[in-house]
Amino acid sequence: xxxLPLPMRRLTDVVMGRYAAARVARLECRPAGATQARIxxxxxxxxxxxxxGVDHDFARIRSTDDYQRRVPLRTYEDFxxxxxxxxxxxxxxxxxxxxxxxxxxSSGTTSGTTKYIPVSRQMLASNRKAALTTLSxxxxxxxxxxxxxxxxxxxxxxxxxxxxxxxxxxxxGVLAGDLSGITVREASPWLRPFTFPPERLALVADWEEKxxxxxxxxxxxxxxxxSGIPSWLLILFERLFRQxxxxxxxxxxxxxxxxxxxxxxxxxxxxxxxxxxxxxxxFLETYPASEGFVAAEDPRHSLLRLLFDHNLFFEFVxxxxxxxxxPTRHTVANLEVGVPxxxxxxxxxxxxxxxxxxxxxxERRDPPLLRFTGRTSYFLSAFGExxxxxxxxxxxxxxxxxxxxxxxxxxxxxxxxxxxxEPGRHRWFVEFAQTICPASLVLFAEALxxxxxxxxxxxxxxxxxxxxxxxxxxxxVRRGGFAEWMHSxxxxxxxxxxxxxxxxxxxxxxxxxxxxxx
Numbered sequence: 001x002x003x004l005p006l007p008m009r010r011l012t013d014v015v016m017g018r019y020a021a022a023r024v025a026r027l028e029c030r031p032a033g034a035t036q037a038r039i040x041x042x043x044x045x046x047x048x049x050x051x052x053g054v055d056h057d058f059a060r061i062r063s064t065d066d067y068q069r070r071v072p073l074r075t076y077e078d079f080x081x082x083x084x085x086x087x088x089x090x091x092x093x094x095x096x097x098x099x100x101x102x103x104x105x106s107s108g109t110t111s112g113t114t115k116y117i118p119v120s121r122q123m124l125a126s127n128r129k130a131a132l133t134t135l136s137x138x139x140x141x142x143x144x145x146x147x148x149x150x151x152x153x154x155x156x157x158x159x160x161x162x163x164x165x166x167x168x169x170x171x172x173g174v175l176a177g178d179l180s181g182i183t184v185r186e187a188s189p190w191l192r193p194f195t196f197p198p199e200r201l202a203l204v205a206d207w208e209e210k211x212x213x214x215x216x217x218x219x220x221x222x223x224x225x226x227s228g229i230p231s232w233l234l235i236l237f238e239r240l241f242r243q244x245x246x247x248x249x250x251x252x253x254x255x256x257x258x259x260x261x262x263x264x265x266x267x268x269x270x271x272x273x274x275x276x277x278x279x280x281x282x283f284l285e286t287y288p289a290s291e292g293f294v295a296a297e298d299p300r301h302s303l304l305r306l307l308f309d310h311n312l313f314f315e316f317v318x319x320x321x322x323x324x325x326x327p328t329r330h331t332v333a334n335l336e337v338g339v340p341x342x343x344x345x346x347x348x349x350x351x352x353x354x355x356x357x358x359x360x361x362x363e364r365r366d367p368p369l370l371r372f373t374g375r376t377s378y379f380l381s382a383f384g385e386x387x388x389x390x391x392x393x394x395x396x397x398x399x400x401x402x403x404x405x406x407x408x409x410x411x412x413x414x415x416x417x418x419x420x421x422e423p424g425r426h427r428w429f430v431e432f433a434q435t436i437c438p439a440s441l442v443l444f445a446e447a448l449x450x451x452x453x454x455x456x457x458x459x460x461x462x463x464x465x466x467x468x469x470x471x472x473x474x475x476x477v478r479r480g481g482f483a484e485w486m487h488s489x490x491x492x493x494x495x496x497x498x499x500x501x502x503x504x505x506x507x508x509x510x511x512x513x514x515x516x517x518x
Contacts, residue, residue: 012148032308036314046348072353089103089174119182123349131293147257153197153225179288196218211236215236219252224253225259230269233259249277258281259277261283265390268406294312298367304372306367316329317344335368343360358374385469392501395455410498411501412508413506414426415473429516445472478515485498
């Protein structure tokens with residue numbers, strides 16, 4: 001592992017602090033709408049000679065309106081079927097000029113199928129810029145925080161990339177794997193003395209073995225920053241506590257100052273994280289996706305800030321319009337505050353008006369500040385209750401406070417009645433941080449039911465008098481149970497997340513066989 005003397009590390013902190021101040025100042029003086037329009041124009045100009053550009057007459061596009069008239073919204077399946085499947089993995093000049101060197105594997109938690117997301121050289125540069133902007137926003141809010149005097153710990157998935165073809169010659173170097181693995185492979189050499197894990201550990205493919213080795217090496221290091229998906233960070237915490245006999249992360253790493261989380265809603269985890277991490281450590285939310293880095297928290301506002309100058313073009317479609325044949329397509333220049341939007345991306349890797357599958361709600365337009373509210377496919381309306389992810393997450397957070405036990409992870413889906421005319425109900429599988437007694441489990445279910453009725457009128461109507469829906473049924477999941485289940489599906493670690501909602505009830509039935517007696 002490469003080491004640097006402390007004076008050089010302190011100098012790096014000073015230089016990064018100055019960079020952060022300049023970076024955020026530039027971000028704040030740029031008008032978001034005009035910047036986005038320039039980015040779209042540049043992307044269209046670069047790709048006008050590709051197959052996609054010719055099909056959609058990019059040469060005649062002069063404005064955002066022109067673009068939206070010529071390019072309809074598309075899903076991953078649309079791109080795969082119409083453009084990528086036949087030439088895969090050699091997407092040379094198909095939807096983006098030149099060749100695509102990498103594909104990020106996305107777990108496809110809503111569909112259950114693996115997605116191959118193209119990652120171009122330009123996208124790698126966009127992601128690097130987004131990472132620096134994230135740190136800049138934090139350092140402007142908390143100046144002189146010593147991050148580079150220690151190690152920045154990135155808990156990612158396997159960095160072991162696989163070749164998509166055994167052929168030699170042009171295109172034979174196309175690689176696929178977790179986005180964190182691609183990032184490790186392309187990381188600048190000057191970053192290596194500041195980051196953890198080193199390449200020898202990052203390349204370990206088996207998640208359990210990798211976690212064991214990470215813990216063994218990390219306990220002796222001055223970790224100043226930690227980053228990862230909350231559910232996998234909790235597993236890391238437990239292994240660290242078991243290894244050291246300590247009960248707080250701050251006691252293991254006294255120099256820890258920043259914990260970056262993303263990939264899922266954080267509220268159900270916040271209280272548990274504060275207890276396990278300790279005081280004096282800042283939490284910072286990010287909103288990355290395999291398709292592109294969308295937003296990062298601006299601590300001065302305690303909200304996510306849209307990263308509008310990173311070579312991505314954003315559109316926002318009201319969730320209610322998403323299935324329409326002519327959906328309304330807003331940009332950062334004309335979006336409305338308080339409206340639930342589906343995020344649509346146009347990227348420097350050949351995605352054009354791509355429906356990301358996420359939903360957000362803006363709190364401000366200038367600067368563009370937003371909240372991540374869930375997934376377009378994560379909804380629950382088997383009985384007409386029309387629950388969205390944000391409402392479910394909020395109810396879980398309230399119910400966990402009612403019983404004094406934090407929730408590690410959960411899944412909810414419908415349990416349909418076997419008898420004609422008998423109402424159905426929601427079936428919950430909840431992994432608690434602490435052992436919960438039967439009485440507390442009943443209280444949790446009641447608090448959950450009450451919270452959902454408060455935030456959603458349709459749910460309240462359906463639950464009234466038990467006429468259309470019965471009370472929720474909650475099964476406790478043993479500690480570590482969800483991780484075991486994900487491991488059995490080959491989806492342990494990295495960017496893989498437990499699917500929290502399933503409108504079909506199939507996931508719930510699978511979980512019932514594992515975690516419930518009947």
